[in-house]
Amino acid sequence: MGKTLNGFGLFVYAVLLLILLLLEHENQYCYAGVLKNYKANESQIGVSCDLFDGSWVYDETYPLYGTSSCPFIDREFDCQKNGRPDKQYLKYRWKPKGCALPRFNGQDLLRRLKGKKILFVGDSLSYNQWQSLTCMLHSALPRAKYTSSSKGSFYSFLLPEYEVSVMFSRNKFLVDLVQTKQGIVLKLDSIEGGNLWKGYDMLIFNTWHWWLHTGRNQPWNYIESGGKIIKDMDRLAAFKEGLITWSKWVDSNAGNTKVFFQGISPTHYNAKAWGGQMSANCIGQNQPYNSSIYPEGTPPAATVVHDVLNRMSQ
Numbered sequence: 469m470g471k472t473l474n475g476f477g478l479f480v481y482a483v484l485l486l487i488l489l490l491l492e493h494e495n496q497y498c499y500a501g502v503l504k505n506y507k508a509n510e511s512q513i514g515v516s517c518d519l520f521d522g523s524w525v526y527d528e529t530y531p532l533y534g535t536s537s538c539p540f541i542d543r544e545f546d547c548q549k550n551g552r553p554d555k556q557y558l559k560y561r562w563k564p565k566g567c568a569l570p571r572f573n574g575q576d577l578l579r580r581l582k583g584k585k586i587l588f589v590g591d592s593l594s595y596n597q598w599q600s601l602t603c604m605l606h607s608a609l610p611r612a613k614y615t616s617s618s619k620g621s622f623y624s625f626l627l628p629e630y631e632v633s634v635m636f637s638r639n640k641f642l643v644d645l646v647q648t649k650q651g652i653v654l655k656l657d658s659i660e661g662g663n664l665w666k667g668y669d670m671l672i673f674n675t676w677h678w679w680l681h682t683g684r685n686q687p688w689n690y691i692e693s694g695g696k697i698i699k700d701m702d703r704l705a706a707f708k709e710g711l712i713t714w715s716k717w718v719d720s721n722a723g724n725t726k727v728f729f730q731g732i733s734p735t736h737y738n739a740k741a742w743g744g745q746m747s748a749n750c751i752g753q754n755q756p757y758n759s760s761i762y763p764e765g766t767p768p769a770a771t772v773v774h775d776v777l778n779r780m781s782q
Contacts, residue, residue: 522564524756531558532572533607540602540616540625557754574608578630587665588636590674593733597672598623598636605634622664637664640678640687643710651689653697656709662717671722673714674730676769679707708772719781729777732770734762 535546543549562569588594602625606614615626621638644658665671678687680703690697691706718727734741739748741764742757 517564517567519564519567519569521566522562523758524560525563526556527559527561530561533603535603538599538603538606540599540606542599545596545599554754560756572604572608574605578605578609578627578632581630581632583631584669585633585667586635586670586672587668588634588672589639589642589665590672590730591638591640591676591678593677593730594672594674595623595636595638597730598625598634601634635668640675641710642673642675642714645688650697652687653690653692654688654706654710655692656706657692657694657713659713659717662714662721666721668725670726670728671718672728672730675711675714676707676732677735679703679710679769704768704772707769708776711772711776715776715780729773732767732773734764734767740764 535541535548548555588598602616605625605627606612609627612627612629615624615628617624623636623638625634626632639661641654642659642661644655644660646653646655646658681687690699691701692698693701693706693709736750739745739750739753741762743759743763744753
């Protein structure tokens with residue numbers, strides 16, 4: 469799924485995602501092949517630039533917004549308000565090897581997206597991206613009128629002057645969780661929730677970490693696979709089956725909608741995964757991992773995503 473961005477500066481990844489939204493791609497399902505040249509200041513994104521092959525570079529002009537001035541960030545996601553003492557981690561931007569990314573321009577983005585509706589669908593990773601995007605737009609155009617609201621698991625941010633809507637739908641598995649007499653069933657072959665995704669110009673999905681949860685953190689009692697209800701199964705196999713169901717929905721319903729899958733974020737509980745001490749975790753880590761090879765290797769779930777996307781018909 470390309471280069472993993474290691475969780476540093478979610479706003480930076482949001483910039484990269486937005487650039488992908490604005491460029492022409494090889495096909496409807498986003499990887500990194502950019503076909504159309506994009507002129508930005510004195511640099512240019514080339515015909516074959518792989519946006520995901522690069523490194524984090526320190527930039528004193530970052531961050532693009534301050535969390536204290538953004539009204540859309542939840543307390544649990546605001547590192548500074550929660551007492552993190554350092555700020556260096558906010559000053560990294562992503563730089564591909566083969567080209568230079570244009571700096572985020574909120575007004576230009578809204579001009580290009582005029583009349584468009586964007587929907588993020590997924591877990592907290594998608595929620596972070598939605599919050600980052602709304603903060604970046606608000607910071608770039610602080611006087612622009614907007615409305616922001618939430619109802620249940622659905623969040624909306626509207627800029628009426630530009631006729632742009634940016635939504636988020638919390639959906640941990642993409643496939644359906646259904647309450648039955650037996651309990652809550654994770655239905656790997658059902659995606660009725662996809663009816664809420666129709667009518668958008670751009671859909672941005674993610675899912676993975678909740679597939680691993682057990683015990684009290686597991687939000688279902690049973691799994692339905694192949695028409696049979698079972699107590700549990702191999703979680704990676706379940707993830708693949710659910711993702712195949714999602715891919716069939718996209719192939720059948722996306723039409724002219726641009727569809728993106730954000731990829732898989734590796735776990736960060738053991739520093740040995742990125743070449744650190746076995747007993748350490750991500751606490752105290754304040755610099756990105758910049759080697760071209762991730763010591764732990766590609767997460768198995770990323771391989772599943774790659775395989776499923778490659779089999780999609782469009």
